Amino acid sequence: MDITLTVILVCFVVFFIAGFVDAIAGGGGLITMPVLLLLGIPAHYTLGTGKLASSLGSITALITFWKRGAVIKEVVLLGVISSYFGAVIASATTLLISNEKMTIIMIFLLPVAILLSLFCGTLKLTEEDLPKKGLWWRVSAIGLSVGFYEGFFGPGAGSFFLIGIHLLLKAGLVKASGTAKAFNIAANLGAVTTFASAGTLYYSLALPCAVASILGNRLGAIYAVKIGPTLVRSMLYFVLVMLLISLITRFVI
Template identity: 35%
Template sequence: MIHVWLYPVLTAVAFITGFIDAIAGGGGLIMMPALLMSGVPPLFALGTNKLQSMFGTAVAMSNYGCKGLIDWRPNLPAAVLVFVGAAIGALVVQQVNTRWLSLIIPLLLLGNALFILVSPRMTDEDAHHRVSSRGYAPVGGAIGFYDGFFGPGTGSFFSSSLVALRGYGLTKATALTKFFNWTSNLASVLLFALGGKVIWLLGLCMAVGAMSGGWLGSHTAMRFGARLIRPLLIIASVGLTARLLLGWFA
């Protein structure tokens, strides 16, 4: 039973996480603990978080798309595999224990933060791509599976891999990340909903906050570009690392 007063509180939290997600990802670092501390069971927290995030990401994706920052057609194959991977991940996570991931993922996040910090390609300048859009599709599918299965740091993994492999500038990579994030969120919500693991009224209330935050965050990212996105990606990766390690040792 969720107390009535928690609805506006969690909606306000969703605004903050929507803003963060629209720029750098990592909003789950705040949203998931907030849901769990509110008494929401873990699987219901995952499903409800995916629901509100799907709406917030949709607004950010729309804003980026309207500015011509998303190459829709070439990246459809990757989006399809992201959807399939996330659906499989959301199905699997309802059957297994993910505790060991809380120890493994921090290592990947630290490596990701180090890459963002030292890579000269983390700018708004496009570079020569190492793989084609179809070649990137399996990578997107793997990250999609991870997002459906566990989730923390997904936005950072998408953004970094799109810069490193597809040669996108950081703002365009962030924009395309929202497309992939929305796709994986949609798949996860469908699977969690089929499993009865979504608190719909709470999730839709939080969606109002997430959409407002996503709108503001995407406009902020487009205004300031890589000089804002790059440090926030590093902060998100390090923050998620600390949060996961704290959860493991606690």
């Protein structure tokens, strides 16, 4: 399809809002994916374009976490590698599915991602020492499983990485968040590599969306304390319900 100026402007606004929401309460991908589908972007291009934009936007957050020592450096390398390859395998799998079927799959996965995101938001994380037994198997399991989800679908993957790191590696909220960013970026880039090699990526749309995502994330980080996640999450799920109804009306009914 032709990427018009109107599509670029709409997506710029959407990715800015999603970046803002993601920095405060998480779940930005739950906004961008249905909007891209509603704009008529084919399913595989939606996955590739959205992941390139979000991965570039998340790098700024990772740099901040890294400088503050909020990344578990002992596990980053293995986590990044396993997340990358998990996403590569999954994104290659999606390319075997037709655009029409993939669109329907994505629509039906959205409510599942919303429910899991709600569950993740209720968990209270406490910090313990890294487990010495089976550490590398735990890291690989997190990277491959959540990385596969990221490559196949994606929304909420950042929260799932965070919860996996907390439950299996016993990390606290801050370090789990920082380490999850590294894993998530690697998974996004793994998917982007596959979609780019298949030619299912709109660079003319992904790059302005990446700029919007960076700006939204930065502004969201500034207002995180003032606004708080509760109000933002309430607004997020209201918008998601409206988007989901629109998607079902357009592609299913």
